[in-house]
Amino acid sequence: MRGNSGLRKGVTLVELVIVLGFVSVIVLASANMVILGTKAEKVTVDEYKLQSAIKRATEQVNQVVRYSKAVFAVPKTFVASTSVMDPGWNYFMVSSDKKSIIVAKYNGDSEEWVEETIVEPVENIVFDLRVYKDENADSDSVMKYIVTAYRTDSLGNITSEK
Numbered sequence: 001m002r003g004n005s006g007l008r009k010g011v012t013l014v015e016l017v018i019v020l021g022f023v024s025v026i027v028l029a030s031a032n033m034v035i036l037g038t039k040a041e042k043v044t045v046d047e048y049k050l051q052s053a054i055k056r057a058t059e060q061v062n063q064v065v066r067y068s069k070a071v072f073a074v075p076k077t078f079v080a081s082t083s084v085m086d087p088g089w090n091y092f093m094v095s096s097d098k099k100s101i102i103v104a105k106y107n108g109d110s111e112e113w114v115e116e117t118i119v120e121p122v123e124n125i126v127f128d129l130r131v132y133k134d135e136n137a138d139s140d141s142v143m144k145y146i147v148t149a150y151r152t153d154s155l156g157n158i159t160s161e162k
Contacts, residue, residue: 046124050151050162053122057101057147060118061129064092064103065145082113092118098126101147126150126158 068090085091087106095102101119106112119127127149134142150158 046151049122050125050149050160053119053125053127054147054149054162057119057127057129057149060101061092061145061147064118065131065143068092085113092129092131094127094129098128101127101129122149124152124154126152126156 082104085104085106087108090106091104093102093104094100095115095117099121100117102115102117104113104115107114127147129145129147131143131145133140134144149162151160151162153159
């Protein structure tokens with residue numbers, strides 16, 4: 001009789017493969033959760049940047065319009081050339097690269113237009129600004145404006161709008 005010496009100790013190859021399979025599944029699931037979390041965080045940060053840019057732009061536009069003596073809506077083509085701009089007026093517009101909102105002021109000493117940035121550029125965001133008369137208002141002194149921010153990719157192509 002052999003007694004207790006017939007009992008085996010250790011693990012078989014099949015048991016080892018099964019355990020390694022379980023560990024692999026757990027590691028892959030954890031890695032996927034980390035990757036998904038990172039992507040979700042990037043989307044959240046991008047959305048926050050876009051909403052913050054819109055909020056800052058709206059606040060700055062509101063300040064300029066509120067404290068102006070007069071505001072006129074002029075077509076974009078009007079401010080495309082400084083030769084048609086009146087030196088007695090300041091022009092509130094999106095910069096030529098569309099990355100900031102500016103006020104163009106005429107400097108009589110140097111006889112040139114100077115751009116003052118009121119909404120700083122934000123990475124991967126471009127702006128559009130539209131000002132128009134409120135047709136529903138009882139007064140001609142009511143203007144509406146829309147600030148639109150567009151998210152862009154690394155090539156400058158628009159990917160989303162707010």
